[in-house]
Amino acid sequence: MTKPADHRSLLSWLQPLLLWLPPVLFLSLFYFYPLGSILQVAFERSQAGLAGPFYEVFSSPGIRNVIAFTFWQAALSTLLTLLIGLPGAYLFARYEFRGKSLVRALTAVPFVLPTLVVAAAFNTLLGPRGWVNLALMDSFHLLLPPIKFTNSLTAILMAHVFYNTTIILRMVGDYWSHLDPRMSQAALTLGASPLKTIQHVTLPLLMPAVLAAALLVFIFDFTSFGVILVLGGPRFATMEVEIYYQTISLFNLPLAAALSIIQLTCTLGLTILYTQLSKRLQRPLSLRPVKYTQRRLRTWQSRVFVTLFMGVLLGLLTIPLLSLAARSVVSLERGPDPSNTNPQFTLAYYQELNQNRRDSLFFVKPINAIGISLAYASMTVMLALALGLPAALTLARDQDWRLNRWLDPLIMLPLGTSAVTLGLGFIVALDQPPFDLRASPLLIPIAHTLVAFPFVVRSLVPSLRSIRPRLRQAAAVLGAAPSQVVRQIDLPLVGRALLVAAAFAFSISLGEFGATALVSRPEYPTVPVMIYRYISQPGSLNYGQALALSTLLMIATAVGMLVIERLRLADIGEF
């Protein structure tokens, strides 16, 4: 008896391998190699050997506090985000009401904004010279701002909640909207009280989605950088911020490397946990189409409740941004009485953006910075799609292939790696042969692609998985070669998800700051780098310009996201 299966099983091995080749090569070259190099350099510098820096980390009470604070603020932020996000997810999942898709689109805007813009936005609202404090000082003739918002834990927590609520709304909300409401109804008819029903039926069913979303939020808060740097002030530092200080200000590379490794280990553990949970999230739980699970609001109480809650949610998510935009067109003339400010409409900050008053060598007009940012973003999109698509294809099709179970968490790693460490790794590893890329404009899109790539994969896999295998088989039987099947069936059918993925890559590149700050060349800054330049210089003019530039970036991002939300299929993607 012949064994005709041989070449086919070989082919079924070869195909995923070939698909993995570009992303794995890319990650090896631009993630593992720089990361390894910087860690190696760091530990070579250590006079106390390999264990020395770790000993330093754990023996220094200051740094121990940083680690403890990193966990503490991440846990607290995640909890608060869940508190705000879960009721919202419930309302989005179970009810049909007017303006829902607009609210959904708006909640997505903060997520893709650069951290610096978000931090600046909160400052304009609640900072010492923010709207609230100014109004209070004016009303009560106070000499000092009554609300101490900046440099407080509250500021950090609010910004994190502001940022990540949309993850809960989307991941949990989408899942919830497909849960069969008859299960809760069955529990109710079996005599369970509404509270018991939630406890014993709804929550257990929802748990995988809640946990996966919470973990992702936790990872984002855990590696938070820009928010802490600008809103936390010198009193607060996460590990990421400490890595930045140790590297840039103290040149203590070994300690920074030790911290990076600790951070990476924590996020790796969390990432593996997350991918395990997302796998469970994929399990179909007799999911129902949305039209069977959603109701209209019937009673006036429910209408009032939804309106109030959505109002609070929208307020929380949009007021800081509106405040930022408003502040960028207002100058605050300081009168003789310090408690009395005199807001005046002005476009001076915007005009000033085009002036090079100090004849700085590295001056770049905002229009050019935006152009540079857009060019980097376009390159990032192409690169991230070119690498993400093959990875997503094999993850979606060869689900049982053992290597895929290993590679799946691996590609999420860059998301949890210290951007500062990675940026340094780029400088150390890629400025000498064989890879002399320091002068290359490709370095920034490459760095951005590392962050965008996991997003691209995560948004493509679910919709690729939703294509019925029958369609591919039908095409194959009709004579389509495997590459033709991808071109004729897969790509047209996931067209919109592809667009979403592209948009994620685009906005991630537009907003990325941590790695860019380290590897960007001064004459080609991106918009966030320019914003940071203005913010870090004293004077209200610089501050105003930072706000003006932030507003421009925010408008660009928001318009992009609204366009995407229009094109977005109802339930594509995990994000």
Added chain:
Amino acid sequence: MSGLSILDIRKAFGEKHALRGVSFEVPQGSTLAVLGPSGCGKSTLLSIIAGLEAPDGGDVLWDGDSLARIPPHRRNFGLMFQDFALFPHRNVFGNISFGLQMLGWEDQKINSRVREVLELVGLPGYEKRDVNTLSGGEGQRVALARSLAPQPRLLMLDEPLGSLDRNLRERLVLDLRSILLASQQTAIYVTHDQEEAFTVAGQVVVMNAGRIEQIGSPQEIYTYPASVFVARFLGQSNLFAGQVLQAQSGFEVATPFGSFPVTNHPTGPVTVLLRPDALTLDPGGQAQILGELVQLDFRGQTCQALICVNGTALRIDFPSSTSLPGIGEQIQVSFNPSKTLLIFHESEEPTRASVCP
């Protein structure tokens, strides 16, 4: 030989054996039906023939050459899926022309071929229609046209009428037969419906649990089912536990409704089948059964009588015009044991149907 040969195909999914050595042949130009209950391995078999799955053992041959190394898109086999698997992002023309585009045909040739097959399936002028707006019957015809368009060497139809309602099915199965005949298409038709199989195919393969139970013409299979499974699957309900004994005059089989002579059978427990249409009211038959008429079901051309003999229920089909005694009265039927009594050397649990209500 020219055509398709299946040689001892085996396939397991983990512990579950989907196919346990299946062999048959489909000569060029003929239609073969694969008949069996759901889960018997029919669809796996089609996937293997199409090259979508690799068998664990055995081989698929065309004109005597092994296809093991030919990937699905080079086999030039058509496969029509039960759910049609029409490409939702292409219209009717885009679906039917897909295979032709893969062959690299010129646009003009593609246009005329699409028109041709649409006429063949009775949907002329449907080129621009959105496939998502087609009715079940239209979808079935478009799927058929799509499979036929590239003129495959072999067309496989996987429960092509399974998702349609009965009325439509009965009409379409006749259309299908004439289309297959008109185009002299070599075809394999997979179904769980015996009427479809018998209507469409000249040869029928009956499958059960990954094995072939019987291969034969529809008449052979219906008249002489080769196993209890086939008989039961074809809806034969008069199956009884019996015993073959050696009597003075030769062999005879003891059944709940009497003992009848049989020729040369090994003795022991057997299952006996009495086909419902093999009994008549004619008093001159070789064997007689006397029972009580307990139920009469009118079915159109025939009516089925339920007759109770010694506590065992026997179903008998009569032409509706037959004048039968009233319910509760005695009735005598006769049959020819050597022709209509089938004996299987498999023990069969007596079913509930054989017990009097």
